[in-house]
Amino acid sequence: MQNHILVTGGAGFIGSNFVQRWIQSATTPVLNLDKLTYAGNLQNLASISNDPRHTFVREDINDAGVVGKLFEQYMPTSVVHFAAESHVDRSIHGPADFVKTNINGTFTLLEEARAYWSSLKADAQQRFRFLHVSTDEVYGSLNAGDPAFTEEHKYCPNSPYSASKAASDHLVRAYHHTYGLPTIITNCSNNYGPYQFPEKLIPLMVLNAMNGKPLPVYGDGKNVRDWLYVEDHCEALMLVLRKGRVGETYNIGGWNERTNLDVVNSVCSILDELRPSGKPHASLVEFVKDRPGHDRRYAIDATKIANELGWKPKETFETGIRKTVEWYLANEKWINGVRTGEYQKWINLQYISK
Ligand code: NAD
Ligand code: DAU
Secondary structure, eight states: OOSOEEEESTTSHHHHHHHHHHHHHOOSOEEEEEOOOTTOOGGGGGGGTTOTTEEEEEOOTTOHHHHHHHHHHHOOSEEEEOOSOOOHHHHHHOTHHHIIIIIIIHHHHHHHHHHHHHTSOHHHHHHOEEEEEEEGGGGOOOOTTOOOBOTTSOOOOOSHHHHHHHHHHHHHHHHHHHHOOOEEEEEEOEEESTTOOTTSHHHHHHHHHHTTOOEEEETTSOOEEEEEEHHHHHHHHHHHHHHOOTTOEEEEOOSOEEEHHHHHHHHHHHHHHHSOOSSOGGGGEEEEOOOTTOOOBOOBOOHHHHHHHOOOOSOOHHHHHHHHHHHHHHOHHHHHHHOOHHHHHHHIIIIIOO
């Protein structure tokens, strides 16, 4: 069972896109370790459920004993670490899980990776990579006109989510600096595309609009995010894994800054065309109470990864958002599967009981 890559969080949104892409294009088998929280979904992996190159284990990255045994058993050549609590609004309601998984969980994974890596022969040690998938939110908020985040931007996380991701980045960096563990960190902007859990802006708006429900835009709707199509992100990660320099950070972004209102209007106009409802979907927009501490603007300067590794996103926002809306329209079974009691509980807490 040697020479797998160990992917954590591979049943979530980005992780499942990554694992599917990996299985399509690489020969190394995948050990997919995921706790299957509300955000993890085996339906995301249905296309590879019978593929012998994909092994799924329902485990927690906080369980050092289990993680250590999996390292011994599968002898991974690399770790790609996606597992996290990922939703900012949930971190505001309940930060404890974010500290537990994003900080303590990453620490446990690093410790087990270090113990395993130390036991390898020199050439295997050199080839090993620990790729930590992080976020642009660690850099804090930009004002209009500020230059986009480069890898040198100072850390200034503003939410419990981004603070927990920043802490995990620092641990990863320290494990390279102190122990020589061959780590690489990527910080990427807002992903969108197939299999995204409908608590995040784009899928929430698609589903609500499809069902004639209000489209809750926080504050004035002018907050800006830099949108990255998930397949472009996964391609960048594969490249970083193969060619990225150890100890480095790479920012990954879509060069697609949009206000939230622009994003919602784009979704609405695609739905007007593909699923007309008699009145413009944009008439469902409702401005609601703002997110506490809401970061105004994120923007990624992805020059380093372009210059060093030759990566550029393939999708524009216009092509990516159309593909995304089409995917949700074509996958009602998947949608019905994720709208469980837990999802309804969250929608009631965040949008109805206020
Ligand atoms: P997601 O919430 O869709 O998926 C997270 C996955 O991790 C789920 O499958 C969940 O079951 C699993 N998980 C959670 N806690 C776990 C634990 N203790 N042990 C094992 N598995 C656990 O998240 P996503 O949007 O796919 O994000 C993946 C990673 O990318 C995260 O680290 C996130 O911080 C980062 N990121 C996401 C975005 C984005 O726009 N979605 C942007 C930048 C960075
Ligand atoms: O920037 C990268 C980050 O992007 C990732 O690290 C996070 O894991 C991911 O969740 C995402 O964080 P955001 O907070 O930017 O994403 P979200 O989809 O929650 O919100 C996008 C913007 O839309 C944000 O400005 C808040 C706003 N919003 C969101 C929701 C859910 C609304 O106006 N209404 C909503 O109902």
